[in-house]
Each structure stands twice: as structure tokens, then as C-alpha cells.
Amino acid sequence: MHELGIVFYIVKDVKQVAEENHVEHVSSVVMDIGEVSTVVPHLLTDCWRWAADKEDVLRGCEMKVNTIPAVTLCGDCNKEYETVKFGKTCPYCNSKNTWLLRGNEVEINSIIV
Amino acid sequence: MDAIKVIEIKKSVFEDNDKDAENLRKELKDKGVFLLNLMSAPGSGKTTTLIQTLNRIKDKVHVAVMEADIDSDVDAVKIREATGVSSIQLHTGGMCHLDAEMTRQGLDNVELKDVDLVVLENVGNLVCPAEFDTGAVRNAMILSVPEGDDKPLKYPLMFTVCDLVIINKTDVMPYFDFDLNRCKEYIHQRNPKAQVIPICAKTGEGVDAFAQWLLAEVNAWKNN
Numbered sequence: 001m002h003e004l005g006i007v008f009y010i011v012k013d014v015k016q017v018a019e020e021n022h023v024e025h026v027s028s029v030v031m032d033i034g035e036v037s038t039v040v041p042h043l044l045t046d047c048w049r050w051a052a053d054k055e056d057v058l059r060g061c062e063m064k065v066n067t068i069p070a071v072t073l074c075g076d077c078n079k080e081y082e083t084v085k086f087g088k089t090c091p092y093c094n095s096k097n098t099w100l101l102r103g104n105e106v107e108i109n110s111i112i113v
Numbered sequence: 114m115d116a117i118k119v120i121e122i123k124k125s126v127f128e129d130n131d132k133d134a135e136n137l138r139k140e141l142k143d144k145g146v147f148l149l150n151l152m153s154a155p156g157s158g159k160t161t162t163l164i165q166t167l168n169r170i171k172d173k174v175h176v177a178v179m180e181a182d183i184d185s186d187v188d189a190v191k192i193r194e195a196t197g198v199s200s201i202q203l204h205t206g207g208m209c210h211l212d213a214e215m216t217r218q219g220l221d222n223v224e225l226k227d228v229d230l231v232v233l234e235n236v237g238n239l240v241c242p243a244e245f246d247t248g249a250v251r252n253a254m255i256l257s258v259p260e261g262d263d264k265p266l267k268y269p270l271m272f273t274v275c276d277l278v279i280i281n282k283t284d285v286m287p288y289f290d291f292d293l294n295r296c297k298e299y300i301h302q303r304n305p306k307a308q309v310i311p312i313c314a315k316t317g318e319g320v321d322a323f324a325q326w327l328l329a330e331v332n333a334w335k336n337n
């Protein structure tokens with residue numbers, strides 16, 4: 001279970017930031033999750049609920065997920081397009097010489113205390 | 114005191130692990146130890162391929178194996194019985210992958226001064242192990258014929274992080290519509306540098322090519 005592993009890293013990072021800032025309780029964590037990052041937001045928030053409630057500083061702390069749309073850039077015609085709709089092949093010129101610009105993020109954006 | 118405050122973090126969840134992995138790789142370089150991370154879906158043939166390969170290389174290099182498993186130790190026992198190579202079991206405690214820290218803990222149980230090569234059999238899974246750098250010098254993955262030639266399209270990250278893709282179970286090719294050339298094309302779309310070696314771990318066909326690749330990589334790591 002992929003999301004659970006990721007949640008343990010988030011718990012560790014958030015606890016560390018809370019400690020460094022002398023925060024007693026974190027009320028929410030905001031995540032930036034790319035559309036093609038393979039992380040499923042509702043599984044992530046479910047795992048988060050389970051793991052966060054085991055930590056005093058995170059008890060009841062809510063997780064908010066911002067979804068980052070995936071965008072691919074075409075190296076031949078230089079246009080950008082929606083990755084999820086067209087995949088690896090540029091819809092403008094049919095080139096496969098394309099790469100992901102964003103949409104792969106699994107980032108902790110901020111915490112609200 | 115109860116005012117709401119936002120603390121910006123803007124940090125990838127994988128950042129700490131990436132640093133740990135980089136440090137581990139440096140240490141391995143200093144010690145002259147090559148670590149191979151072998152990944153695949155469950156049942157693609159990691160253990161069978163390892164047994165065939167170890168029997169070909171065990172007289173040429175000092176090798177040890179680490180078997181990662183969620184909870185059992187059948188693979189470590191199998192390797193020891195079939196090859197005589199020392200093999201330890203790592204339990205991931207329910208996790209679907211190994212990270213650099215877990216890999217380091219496993220390596221603490223290997224006599225690193227006596228070995229040139231450690232092979233890590235990662236947990237059978239095509240998603241998570243690709244995201245967590247273990248600190249290995251090279252990543253290899255096994256795709257077996259029954260899984261289908263379209264896997265590089267469905268699990269792109271796994272194929273992007275691998276230096277070598279082994280196509281296993283070529284003996285059952287006649288029963289599946291697996292097109293080796295099409296598969297290579299998909300792999301190279303994701304990763305132009307990936308090498309591809311077709312094998313049949315059951316009969317040993319093609320395993321020599323993998324053994325040679327591995328020995329060459331170990332030598333390059335120790336001598337450059």
C-alpha cells in the first residue's frame with residue numbers, strides 16, 4: 001500500500017517542521033499532488049487520518065489536497081498539452097519527443113497551525 | 114496565541130530519501146561494493162533469475178543477497194539452498210517498498226568488507242519501489258511475458274529508473290501475444306538508455322548475457 005508509505009514520510013517531515021517552529025498542534029496540512037504522480041488523493045487522506053491520529057501534535061489534523069494538472073511539452077512543435085488526455089504523443093504534430101513539465105509532484109505545500 | 118498561521122514547506126516527500134540514497138551510494142563507492150536493486154511485479158521471476166545468475170557468477174565475485182519481503186523468508190532460504198550464497202531476509206514491516214534507510218539497515222547485516230556485489234530483491238510491485246531510491250548503483254527490473262508488452266506504457270516511472278530491463282519467461286512466448294520489438298520500442302520511448310535482455314530463467318537461456326552485464330558493471334564500479 002503505496003499511500004501509507006508516503007504518509008509516514010509526511011508525518012516525519014511535518015513533525016520536524018512543527019518542532020522547529022515550536023508549534024504545539026498542527027490543524028491542517030496542505031499537499032500538492034500531481035495528476036500523474038500515481039498517488040490516489042482519497043487513499044492518501046484515509047491513510048493520513050489513521051497515521052496522524054497516533055501523534056499528539058497531529059491529532060485531528062486535516063489533510064487538504066491540491067491537484068496539480070499534468071502538462072506535457074512537445075520538443076518538436078514546442079506546444080504544451082494535457083498529459084492525461086493525450087499521453088506521450090503530441091496532439092498537434094504527432095511527435096513522441098515529449099516530456100512531462102508538471103503533474104508528478106508529491107509535495108508538502110504548507111501547514112496551518 | 115490561537116491565531117492561524119501558515120508555514121510554507123514546499124518540499125517533495127521524496128527529498129529526504131533521495132539524500133539518504135545519495136549518501137549510501139557514496140559510502141558504497143568508498144567501500145568498493147556494488148549494490149544492484151532488482152525489481153518486478155510479484156512472480157515475474159526475480160528469485161528464479163537470481164538463482165541462475167548466482168550459480169554463474171559466485172566463483173568470480175564475492176556476492177551476497179538481501180531478500181526484501183513484506184513478511185516471509187521463503188526466498189532467502191531458497192537462494193541459500195539453491196546456490197550456497199549467503200542471503201539475508203529483510204522485512205519491510207508491511208511496506209510495499211524499501212527505502213534507502215531500510216536498505217542501509219539491511220546492509221549492516223552483511224560483511225561488506227568481504228563482498229564486491231550485493232543484490233537486493235525488492236518487494237514485488239511496479240509502482241512504489243520505482244519512487245524510492247534505495248541507494249543502489251544500478252536498477253534492474255524483470256518484465257515477464259505473461260504480463261504483456263504494454264507495461265512500459267502503464268508503469269512509465271519503473272522503466273524510466275531502470276538501467277536494465279530483463280524480459281523473462283520467453284519460453285511461453287507462443288501462448289501470449291507478446292511482441293518483443295514492440296516492447297523494446299515502448300521501453301526506449303520512456304528510457305532511451307535502458308538495455309534489454311530477453312531470458313528464460315527456467316532453462317537458463319539468455320542468463321549468461323545478464324551475468325556478463327552484471328560482472329562488467331561491478332568491475333567498472335570498483336575500478337573507476
Ligand SMILES: Nc1nc2c(ncn2[C@@H]2O[C@H](COP(=O)(O)OP(=O)(O)OP(=O)(O)O)[C@@H](O)[C@H]2O)c(=O)[nH]1
Binds near residue numbers: 160283314
Ligand atoms: N515458464 C516459466 N516460468 C518461470 C520462469 N521463471 C520463473 N518462472 C516461474 O514463475 C514463478 C515465480 O517465480 P519467482 O522466481 O518466485 O518470482 P519472484 O519475482 O521472485 O516472485 P516474488 O518474490 O513472489 O515477487 C515460479 O513458479 C517460477 O517457476 C520462466 O522463465 N519460464
Ligand SMILES: [Mg+2]
Binds near residue numbers: 159160161188234
Ligand atoms: Mg522472489
Ligand SMILES: [Zn+2]
Binds near residue numbers: 077094095
Ligand atoms: Zn508537437
